[in-house]
Amino acid sequence: MNLELRHLRVVCAIAETGSVTKAASTLGLAQPALTAQLQRIERALGGPLFERDRRGARPTALGELVLDRARVLLPAMKGLQDEAARLAGAGDPLSRYRFGGVNSPILGRLVHRLAAERPDVGITTYASWSVDELAQLVAGGRLDFALTGVCGDASPSAEFGLTWREVAVDPVSVLLPQHHPLADRDEVRLVDLRREQWVAAPGEGCFGDCFAAACARAGFTPRKVYETDVRGCVDLVDAGEGVALCQATFRPPAGLVTRRLAGAPLRWRLLLGWHPDAPAVGVAETVLETAVAAYTDTLANHPDYLAWLLRHPDFGAAGGDRRGANRLSAGITAA
Template sequence: MNLELRHLRVVCAIAETGSVTKAASALGLAQPALTAQLQRIERTLGGPLFDRDRRGARPTALGELVLARARVLLPAMKGLQDEAARLAGAGAAPRCYRLGGVNSPILGRLVHRLAAEQPPAQITTYASWSVDELAQLVAGGRLDFALTGVCGDATPSAAFGLSWREVAIDPVLVLLPETHPLAERAEVRLADLGHEQWVAAPGDGCFGDCFAAACARAGFTPRKVYETDIRGCVDLVEAGVAVALCQATFRPVTGLVTRRLAGVPLRWRLLLGWHPDSPAAGDAELLLATAKAAYTDSLAPHPTYLDWLVRNPGFGVRQPSGV
C-alpha cells in the first residue's frame, strides 16, 4: 500500500482525539473500518504508531516521527489547494455536481435547490440500486456525491474510503391499500401484518437482516416477498396482492395510505457520501446543508408526519453526530 495524505489525516485524527473511536466519529467512519485502516498504515510504515489501552491511544516513537512529518505536509498541501483555487477563481468554470442516488426521496428536490441557488452549475444525476456501485463510482472520480440510505445503525462499506454524513433519519412506514382493514389506524403493529405478502424494490434497503429480525421479534416469519421496480411495488399494493415498506416521505398516491409501525421497529438513515480527497470535498458541507433543506422541503405534503416529528426530536434532521 502506498502512503497517501488521507492516511496521514487518520494518524493526526487519532493523535488529536486520543482515541480510535473518537477519531472514527470525527472522520465519519465506522470504528472497525478505521482500526483496519490504521493497521494497514502501520504495516506500510513498519511498526505500531500508537500504544493503545483502556485510557486511549498515545503515539509511539515511530508515531511521533510520522506526526511531525504529517503536521508539515498536510498544511502545505492545504495551502497549495487554497492558492490554486484563488488563482483559478477569477475565471473559474461553473461548479459541477455529479450526484448518484439509491431510491432517494429527495434527489429531485436537491437538484431543484442547487439549480435555483446556483443557476450556472452543471448538475448530472445517476441512479443505481446498489450503494456499493455508487461508492465505487465516487471513489473512482466518476461521481462527486452519493445520496443513499441504510437501515438502522448500519453504515455503508468502508472499503471505498468515503466520508458519510447523516442527512436525516426516519421511521420506516408500511404502504397499504386504503381498503385494507388496518388502513383506518394511525399506527399498525408489525405483528398484525404477519399473514401478509410483501413487495420490495431491488437493491439495498430494509428487506434484509433487519427486516427479518424485526419480524422475528414480532413473532412471525415474513411470507413471500415479491421483487419489482417501484412502479410495480405500487401496483401490487394497489391490487391488494402485497404490502410494502416505504419511506416516511413517500409521495401520496391515490388509493394508498402510509401508516407508522408501532414502536418504530425499523429506521431509515439518509446519508450523503463523498471522497475526502476529491475536488468535490470542498463543496461537501454546502451539499449536506442543501440536502437537509431538500429533506425539509419533502415534508410539506406530510403534515401528519410533521406533527409526529415535533413530538419525536430523535428523528428528522438531527444535530451532527457523525455516522
Template sequence: MNLELRHLKVVCAIAETGSVTKAASALGLAQPALTAQLQRIERTLGGPLFERDRRGARPTALGELVLARARVLLPAMKGLQDEAARLAGAGTAMSQYRFGGVNSPILGRLVHRIAADQPHAQISTYASWSVDELSQMVISGRLDYVLSGVCGDATPSAEFGLTWRAVAVDAVFVMLPEGHPLAADDEVHLADLGTERWVAAPGDGCFGDCFAAACARAGFTPRKVYETDVRGCLDLVDAGEAVALCQATFRPVAGLVTRPLAGAPLRWRLLLGWHPDAPAARIAGRVVDHAVSAYNDSLARNPGYLAWLTRNPNFGAQQMMAA
C-alpha cells in the same frame, strides 16, 4: 502484435470463469472472436496459456505466469486511472454536481436547491439500486456524491473509503390500501400485519434482515414478500394483494394511505457520501446543508409526518451528524 491491458483482461476472464465460452459471455463478445483473440495473445507470448478440453480451460505454466503479472498490473492501472480522475479536477472550482441516488426521497429537491444557488452549475443524476455500484463510481471519478439510505445504525461498506454524513433519521411506515381494516388507525402494530403479503423494491444492504428480525420480535414470519420496482409496489398495494413498508416522507397516491408502526420498530437513515480526497469534499458541508433543507422541504408537504415528528423528536433532520 503488442500486448495490451485489454489482452490481460481476456486472460483473467478465461481463468476466472474456467471457460472460453463463459468468458466471452462475461465480456460481451462472440466466442469465435474471443478464441481468435486468445490465439493472437498466445502467439505473441510464445506458447499456449490454457489447456482446453470439454471440462473447460486450465492455465498452463506460462498461463500462470501471465496471470500472476496481470493480477498485479490491472488493479494498479485501475488505481492510477481513479487517482488521475480525482487529481484532474482537484484544481478546479465545483461547476458540476454529479449525484447518484438509491431510491432517494430528496434528490429532486436537492437538485432544485443547488440549481437555484448556482444557476450556471451543471447537475446530473444517476439512479441505481446498489450503493456499492454508486460508491465505486465516486471512487473512479464518475460521480461526486451518493444519496443512500441504511436501516438502523448500519453504515455502507467501509471498503470504498467514502465519508458519510447523516441527513435525516426517519421511522419506517406501512402503506395500505384505503379499504384496509387498519387504514383508519392512527398507528399500526406490526403484529397485526402477521397474515399479510408484503411487497418491496430491490436493493442491497441489511434492510431485509432488519425487517425479518422485527417481524420475529412481533411473533410472525412474513407470509410472502414480492419484489418489484416502486411502480409495481404501488400497484400491488392498490390491488389489495400486498402491504408495503415505505419511507415516512413518502406521499401516497390516491387510494393508498401510510401509517406509522407502533413503537417505530424500523428506522431509515438518509446518508450523503463523497470521497475525502475529491474536489467534492471541499464543499461537502454546503451540500449537506442543501440536503437537510431539501429534506425539510419534503416535510412541509407531509403534515401527517410533521405532526408525528413533534411527538418523536429523536427522528428528523440530523445536520452534520457523523454517520
C-alpha cells in the same frame, strides 16, 4: 500484437468464470469473437493459457503466470486512473455536481435548491440500486456525491474510502390499499401484518436482514416477498397482492395509504457520501446543508408526520438539534 490491459481483463474473466462461453457473456461479447481474441493473446504470449474441455477452462502454467501479473497490474492501473481523475480537478472549483442515488426521497428538491443557488453550475444525476456501485463511481471520480439509505445504525461499506454524513433518519412506514382493514389506523403494529405477503424494491445493504429481524422480534416470519421496481411495488399493493415497506415521506398514489409502524421497529437513515480527496470536498458541507434543507422541504407535504416528529426528536433532519430543525419546518408549513 502488443498486449494491452483489455487482453488481461479477458484472461481474468475466463479464469474467474471457468468458461470461455461464460466469460463472453460477462464481457458482453459473442463467444466466437472472444475465442478468436484468446487465440491472438496466446500467440502473442507464445503458448496456450488454458486447458479447455467439457468441464470448462483451467489455466496452464503459463496462464497462471499471466494471471498472477494481471491481478497486480489491473487494480494498480484502476487505482492510478481513479487518483488521476481526482487530482485533475483538485485545484479547480467544482464546476458541476454529479449525484448518484438509490431511490432517494430528496434528490429532486436537492437539485432544485442547488440549481437556484448556483445557476452557473451544471447538475447531473445517475440512478443505481447498488450502493457499492455508487461508492465506486464516487471513489473513481466519476460521481461527486452519493445519496443512499441504510437501516438502523448501519453504515455503507468502508471499502471505497468515502466520507458519509447523515441527512435525516425516519421511521419506516407500510404502504397499504385504502380498503385494507388496517388502513383506518394511524399506526399499525408489525405483528398485525404477519399474514400479509410483501413486495420490495431491489437494493443492497442490511435492510432485508433488519426487516427479518424485526419480524422475528414480533414473533413471526414474513411470508412471500415479491421483488420488483418501485412502480411494480405500487401496482402489486394496489392489486391487493401484498403490502410494502416505504419511506416516511413517500407520497402514495390515489387508492393507497401509508401508515407508520407502531414503536418504530425499523429506522431508515438517509446519507450523503463523498470522497475526502476529491474536489467535491470543498463544497461538501454546503451540499450537506442543502440536502438537509431539501429533506425539510419534503415535510411540508406531510403535516401528520411533521406533528409526529415534534413528539419524537430523535427522528427527522440531521444536526445537533433535531427538534429545532423540525420545529422550524413546522413553522414554515404553518406560515
